[in-house]
Amino acid sequence: MGIEQLAEALGDNVLTTTLGKVVGWGRANSVWPAQFGLACCAIEMMHAAGPGFDLARFGSEAFRASPRQADLMIVAGRVSQKMAPVLRLIYDQMPEPKWVISMGACASSAGVFNNYAILQGVDKIVPVDVYVPGCPPRPEDLINGLMILQEKIKAQGIKPRL
Amino acid sequence: MAEGKLTQTGGPGITVTRSREEGLEGEILTVNFGPQHPSTHGVLRLVVDLDGEMVQGVRPVIGYLHTGIEKQMEALRWQQAVVLTDRHDYLQPPINNLAYALAVERLMGVEAPLRAQGLRVIMSELTRIASHLLWLATSGLELGAMGIYFYCFREREKVLAMNEEISGFRMHTSYIRPGGVSGDATERFLEMLDAFIEEMPGNIDEYEALLTDNPIWRARTRGVGVLSADDAIALGATGPMIRGSGLPWDLRKRRPYSGYEQYDWEVAVETAGDCYARYLVRVKEMRESVKILRQALDRLPDGPINVDERKMLPPPREELETSMEAVIHHFKLFTEGYSPPPGDVYVGVEGARGEHGVYAVSDGTHKPRRVKFRSASFVNIQSVEPMSLGSMIADMIAIIGTVDTVLGDVDR
Amino acid sequence: MGDEWIAVPREAIRETMTDLKDQGYASYVFMTCVDHLATPLVEPPPERFELVYQLRNMETGHELRVRVYLPESDPRAPSVHDIYRPANWDERETYDMFGILFEGHPRLTRILMPEDWLGHPLRRDFPVGGEPVEFSEDYEAWQTAPPEA
Numbered sequence: 001m002g003i004e005q006l007a008e009a010l011g012d013n014v015l016t017t018t019l020g021k022v023v024g025w026g027r028a029n030s031v032w033p034a035q036f037g038l039a040c041c042a043i044e045m046m047h048a049a050g051p052g053f054d055l056a057r058f059g060s061e062a063f064r065a066s067p068r069q070a071d072l073m074i075v076a077g078r079v080s081q082k083m084a085p086v087l088r089l090i091y092d093q094m095p096e097p098k099w100v101i102s103m104g105a106c107a108s109s110a111g112v113f114n115n116y117a118i119l120q121g122v123d124k125i126v127p128v129d130v131y132v133p134g135c136p137p138r139p140e141d142l143i144n145g146l147m148i149l150q151e152k153i154k155a156q157g158i159k160p161r162l
Numbered sequence: 163m164a165e166g167k168l169t170q171t172g173g174p175g176i177t178v179t180r181s182r183e184e185g186l187e188g189e190i191l192t193v194n195f196g197p198q199h200p201s202t203h204g205v206l207r208l209v210v211d212l213d214g215e216m217v218q219g220v221r222p223v224i225g226y227l228h229t230g231i232e233k234q235m236e237a238l239r240w241q242q243a244v245v246l247t248d249r250h251d252y253l254q255p256p257i258n259n260l261a262y263a264l265a266v267e268r269l270m271g272v273e274a275p276l277r278a279q280g281l282r283v284i285m286s287e288l289t290r291i292a293s294h295l296l297w298l299a300t301s302g303l304e305l306g307a308m309g310i311y312f313y314c315f316r317e318r319e320k321v322l323a324m325n326e327e328i329s330g331f332r333m334h335t336s337y338i339r340p341g342g343v344s345g346d347a348t349e350r351f352l353e354m355l356d357a358f359i360e361e362m363p364g365n366i367d368e369y370e371a372l373l374t375d376n377p378i379w380r381a382r383t384r385g386v387g388v389l390s391a392d393d394a395i396a397l398g399a400t401g402p403m404i405r406g407s408g409l410p411w412d413l414r415k416r417r418p419y420s421g422y423e424q425y426d427w428e429v430a431v432e433t434a435g436d437c438y439a440r441y442l443v444r445v446k447e448m449r450e451s452v453k454i455l456r457q458a459l460d461r462l463p464d465g466p467i468n469v470d471e472r473k474m475l476p477p478p479r480e481e482l483e484t485s486m487e488a489v490i491h492h493f494k495l496f497t498e499g500y501s502p503p504p505g506d507v508y509v510g511v512e513g514a515r516g517e518h519g520v521y522a523v524s525d526g527t528h529k530p531r532r533v534k535f536r537s538a539s540f541v542n543i544q545s546v547e548p549m550s551l552g553s554m555i556a557d558m559i560a561i562i563g564t565v566d567t568v569l570g571d572v573d574r
Numbered sequence: 575m576g577d578e579w580i581a582v583p584r585e586a587i588r589e590t591m592t593d594l595k596d597q598g599y600a601s602y603v604f605m606t607c608v609d610h611l612a613t614p615l616v617e618p619p620p621e622r623f624e625l626v627y628q629l630r631n632m633e634t635g636h637e638l639r640v641r642v643y644l645p646e647s648d649p650r651a652p653s654v655h656d657i658y659r660p661a662n663w664d665e666r667e668t669y670d671m672f673g674i675l676f677e678g679h680p681r682l683t684r685i686l687m688p689e690d691w692l693g694h695p696l697r698r699d700f701p702v703g704g705e706p707v708e709f710s711e712d713y714e715a716w717q718t719a720p721p722e723a
Binding site for chain 2: 037042044046052065077081112114118138
């Protein structure tokens, strides 16, 4: 008797799946962002977590203040030369598995500010999974980015990222 | 160490006395309130010297959001630079635009038409309300009152929806430009504004019902962060910081601009000088802003929304087919841009957190020579140290919240 | 509405500020520096750097601007942080951005740029910086991967 026949015998009370899918489903539906609001995009991130566009529906209920308890870093805002080492330090303090959403034009590519003071894109110091363009992106854009990331996490399963 | 007594008032009828026994040595512990912190309203870093839980010294370290806006504006033309002024103090974009637009208009020697002035007042007051709502939401959140966050953001969504209706952008509107405004108010905008004005006083009553007589709120904000009137002037504090200490200094009344002198409203003043007084000042300012909005909406005159100065603003598209001068003006404005005569001017407007000023220097070319922002938060942060010496570290959260800094404003 | 200003020589700054404060200009609005390198003006200013202070009398509401010209070879000025407290940070910022040295300042260090930054960003000869923008028309110039066959 194989496992599938046993499951059929038990009826609708048992689901069979692979470990990767379960882990992916669990991780994707409870992504906890670390608070990393830097500038104007942080305000739209607050709106995304607010009552109008509720981010908690997608599992991101708790914005953790400590990076050691977070999975996702939403870089919301422009990264200046003085802030770049701090950002890398916070990224290193997050435990695996971790993902990065680069929110807004300034985080993705320095946006309006092509000058000496702003890091020209946060992907120069951390690996980015999803880029959300806009200045600032609407809260719905951020939620769209989060949903794309959720698909990516589900596809990743239990394979470690190198 | 000798015996010392600290008496602190924790609220009406509550007195806390702590004394240190003789012979107990204290050690100063330096703690970093890092740039990444949930309660510092952005990337502010405070290096705090603590003796137990009492604050002995505070050194703010800023510069973590320095964007080089002033340098970037020297590389753009006068009309392009409006876009950068939005991103400077990102909680009140139209007010930043207004300061810059007034400065450039004064350099060019023009004045915006009356309908544009009315629309400018409407957008400024809406933004002031939105900024105070966000301040209230985050201050409440930091001190433990989570519910107020959701109430305030519900209203903020309405203000942002109105921003989007009139300019197309939720936040960085670039709506107020030198010469006038970028687009006229639609029927739908006026209806939304009317509905907002009708229901806003009831909403402010809700916030007050939650917080004003709440014993926990009062215990955490009364007596905390006291700033006397003389200290406020000496430190250069403006906005609710100085109005909470008893001085009725408001640029909209003392040096009115954009038609503010015709509206009937009061300056919000409290005398206690602590965090609770500044909270009351900001709530009252929201009510007064609603009054100004009502009057501005009722008196909004008809007319053009942009000054009729062809050297500054492009001609209407129909004229391009018939008039050669219109084509030349259009060409020059979109390739080179206008050049104000040489000179310098300073314009200060009343922002949500204090005096927001623009000092613009023109050398006669189509790009600015120097644009300096006199930002309210840069000066207000210097008040954190005198206000927090001798208080507890938990009070520092209330004090940083009451100063209402925006790091984009501080670091530019 | 005219902006009134007076020009004072560098040595007289502290005396002027103390006098103005006694006359009632208790409120300090801002201080900044303007770099007049390569100015196209017909009558250029006497020196390269111009320090501008703005003071305000809160009773009458009158504002006054004080200008000081500093030569390029010797950009020093006395500090007024003990007369007007908000000047403390403004002087640090002007040092950081323009390289003006303020004598008598308790702690003249960089405030906006990192501590080890070289150069003074708001001077006119400091480049704006940033990266060249990669336009899609110039694809051949910047693409690194070989084109699909």
